Amino acid sequence: MAQSTPINNRTVVLVVEDEPLQRMMAVDLVLDAGFDVVEAWSADEAVTILESRTDIRIVFTDVDMPGSMDGLKLAASIRDRWPPIELIVTSGHIRMNDVDLPARSVFFPKPYDTEKVTAQLNLMAAN
Amino acid sequence: MPGLLSLQRDVLRQPETNVTNPPDLDQIRRLELLEAYDILNTPPEPEFDDIVLVASEVCGTPVSLVSLVEANRQWFKASVGFEPCETPIEQSVCAHSLASPDLLIIPDLTLDPRTAQNTLVTEPPHIRFYAGAPLIGPDGVAIGTLCVIDTKPRPQGLTPSQQKVLAALSRQVIALLEHRRTSHRKDELFRRQKGMAANFRATVNKTIAAQEAGRIGTFEIDIVTDVIAASAEFCRIFDVPAVPTYPAKTFQDMVVPSDRGLHSTDRNRSDGSASMNVEYRIRTASHGVRWISRHAVLEQDETGRPVKMIGTVQDITDAKRTVLRTQALLDLGDRLRDLDDITDMALVASDLMGKAFDATRAGFGLVDKAAETLTIQSEWHSVEADALALKHHFRSYGSYIEDLKRGEPVVLSDVKADPRTSGTANALLALGIRSFVNLPVLDHGRFNLLVYVHHDHVYDWTDEEVAFIRSFGDRVQMAMAKLQAETEQATLNREIGHRLKNTFAMIQAIATQTLRPVTERGHVQNFEKRLFALSKAHDILIHDQGNASIRNIVESLDETLAMPGRIDLDGPDVVLGPRGALSMGLVMHELGTNAMKYGALSQPDGIITIRWVIDESGPEPQLTFFWQESGGPLPKPPERKGFGSKLIQMGLIGTGGVVTSYEAPGFSVEMSASLQQLQQAN
Structure with a gap:
């Protein structure tokens, strides 16, 4: 899992997505928006990364992933353990209003409008 | 000549x-x-x-x-x-x-x-x-x-x-x-009427014959002493030893509480207000609840004061229950229709069934065939009886589980006499069960639902009564199966929707990666946004179970454009079929994109007015959709026809019927298509 190493104080975004093609697209989206990116292929790996570094400002995660937790549990856990981190959640589930998303998180149904996700990243990074 | x-x-x-x-x-x-x-x-x-x-x-x-x-x-x-x-x-x-x-x-x-x-x-x-x-x-x-x-x-x-x-x-x-x-028509009608009248007469004759066969008891109440002189038949009907006189209260106390007030009492007899012709239920010692029809007259003394009440009683239980059963079946159909919870359904059915029989209990239970246990799902019980415990082992009450497992009904008129339960009768009697019906309700040959009715007295179940219980069981089972199928369908729809959306996400990812070297990013973005529009239309379809309304599709565009107050939409509620919805979703996207780039939405004050109407004046109904922009720059026709323009020209369902105009106050388009084609399922 190649990871870009942050070389300056640019915003770092953690992309969590188990599907490789979709992860590639998300990573490109983050890079094209001018941020640094870290990738994880599962929620468990994301937690390991979050535990090992402190520079991650935004987590952009899928919901349906293998492993001991899915993206929703990951989001809840991040809100609990790393409250300052901003959350963007995406899923192929049609409606997420049945499910409680943690506070200060934004949901985009798949397939997402890359322009809108980019705008959301910029908004979160600016705050 | x-x-x-x-x-x-x-x-x-x-x-x-x-x-x-x-x-x-x-x-x-x-x-x-x-x-x-x-x-x-x-x-x-x-x-x-x-x-x-x-x-x-x-x-x-x-x-x-x-x-x-x-x-x-x-x-x-x-x-x-x-x-x-x-x-x-x-x-x-x-x-x-x-x-x-x-x-x-x-x-x-x-x-x-x-x-x-x-x-x-x-x-x-x-x-x-x-x-x-x-x-x-x-x-x-x-x-x-x-x-x-x-x-x-x-x-x-x-x-x-x-x-x-x-x-x-x-x-x-x-x-x-x-x-x-x-x-001739009149003759035919007359013949039919005559036939019906003949049938009706036959039924009446049969009923009268039945009444003549069912014997009538007579009585005479001395209002002053409140002593009743009852005939032997009266005593048989009320299930008491045949002696010439009883205190009137003996019989008044037998009337079931909910029917009290219908029968006569010492008070309403003496003031003459007692109803003369009434039907009420009594609880007898060994025949359970019976329906009584009583006719009476008051005899008065020379001052007009009632002194005697003289009349007849008749046991009308069978006729009454036949009517009640029919009514219960009708009520069941009505009430099941409004319910969407399995426990509620079983409860309604138990209630209707128990009351129609004046039973001790009536209910539904879930059967575990391997463990030979019954778990009560819903139950009605009479005010005199207790509710059954939740779980029971069939073998504790006899050997009739064998019959149930074979799918056969168990109809017992007396648990003490039947060889299947005589050895364990005390266990049943302890629950107030002297006679019962247990019917297995089979779902595709599987036995996991049981319908039961109990009486606390010996009871000879008629075939008609057993058929009635079976019909209750079947109806509840059917309603449950329908409910289950609907739930499964909804789950399946969600699952399909989920997969479809993931597929769209994959296509988006593949396209993004494949088209990464393309320097004209506009084309890539156009592709992505069209894919996005198609996916949105699918959302609406799946959400509305295959039927999306025009309003939903237009509102979805409004939501995607995220420019509140810029679209004014109105039209009747029209539900589209899947093809119509997808096609319309794509067209809306193109119109919206053009308006953002060149039209009303490219200026801060521009607005779009959207209307749709159904025209039923022709041989088949047409849907006409109007899109009118205003407040934008002066429109001009596109220099070359791109994919977007072609999509718009194809119209609501790919059959054309499109008129565009580039006159002031802004771009407008009118699209017509067959409503039937827009609404058809495929």
Whole structure:
């Protein structure tokens, strides 16, 4: 899992997505928006990364992933353990209003409008 | 003039080819009307005979006929001077007069090309003159003619008054036929009514016979002493030892609490307010709840004070329960329809069933066949009985689980007497169960639901009662299965929706990666946004279970554009089929994109007005959709037709019907398509 190493104080975004093609697209989206990116292929790996570094400002995660937790549990856990981190959640589930998303998180149904996700990243990074 | 034209059949059967066939449709209508009149091959009737008699007298012809033209023959309902009752169609002159509402007059048949070769003309009886008035039914269908015929030519034809009479008589024939048809209908109705009345009488007679067989008890209450003198039959009905007198209270106390007030009491007897004819239920010692019908009169003393109440009682339980069961089945259908919870359904059914039987308990239980246990799902019980515990082992109560496992009903009139339960009867009696019905309700051959009814007394279940319980079980099972199927369908829809969205996400990812080297990013973005629009349309479809409304699709565009207050939309609620919804979703996206780039939405004040209407004036309903932009820059037609323009030109469902305009105040488009095509399922 190649990871870009942050070389300056640019915003770092953690992309969590188990599907490789979709992860590639998300990573490109983050890079094209001018941020640094870290990738994880599962929620468990994301937690390991979050535990090992402190520079991650935004987590952009899928919901349906293998492993001991899915993206929703990951989001809840991040809100609990790393409250300052901003959350963007995406899923192929049609409606997420049945499910409680943690506070200060934004949901985009798949397939997402890359322009809108980019705008959301910029908004979160600016705050 | 009988005998003048007495011809032999073999002569009449000679073929003739000179007759032109009327158009098929007329023929079909004619045959239909003839059938409706039910007149062909009927015996002569004086009303019709009189008409031909008058026609021949007035016209001075030896022959007159009421001729009805069938497919292959003409048949005579009435005739004078002509013996055969029919001729082949080839010999029919009347057939020629059907086409026109006017009289057909042929002064010399040998000179007319239509009839010169007719064998009735060329051979005996050598007819020469013909005048026929078509018989035209109320709908304008001609079924034959009233005609007059002579064997001598008549160059002068008929006089005007003869013509008038012939036409009038032809209308009279139709009037007779119509009258005949109406009275036949009446006869038919009358016959049916008579049949129904006979059935009804038979039922009543049977009921009366049953009542006569069910014996009637008599009583006399002394209002002063409140002592009742009861007949032996009265005592049998109330299930008490037959002794000549009882305190009236003995019987008043037997009335079930909810029916108290219907029967008579010492108070309402003495003030004379007791109802004289009532139905109420009593709880008997060994026959459970019984329905009683009581008729009575009050006897008064010389001051008008009631002193005696004299009357009859009858056990009407069977008749009453039959009615209650029917009502319960009807109520069940009504109430199940409104429920969407399995426990509620079973509860409603238990309640209706228990009350219809005046049972001790009625309910549904889930069966674990391997463990041989019953878990009570829903239960109704009488006020006197306790609810059953939640879980039971069948074997604790006898061996009848064997029958249930084979799918057979268990109908026990007395648990003490039946070999399957006699050994364990005390366990059942402890629960207040003296007789019961257990019916396995099978779902695709699987036994996991049980319907039961208990009585605390010996009870002989009739086949009808068992069928009633089964029908309750089946209905509840069907309602449950339907509910389950709907739940499964909803889950399946969600799952399909989820997969579809992930597929769209994959396509998006592949395209993004594949098109990464493309330097014209606009094209890539266009692709992505179209994919996005298609995905949104699918969302709406899946969310609305395959039926998306126009409003939802337009509102979704509004939401995607995220420019609140810029779109004014209105139109009737129209649900689209999947194809219509997807196609419309894509078109909306293109219109919206264009408006953002070049049209009303490219300026801060521009707005879009969207309307849709259904036009039902044509042969099939059309949906017309209007899109009008205003407040934007002056519109101009696109320089080249891209994919977006092509999509818009294809219209709502790919069938065109699109009118675009680039005039002030802004771009507008009107799209029409067949509503049926927009709504069809595929």
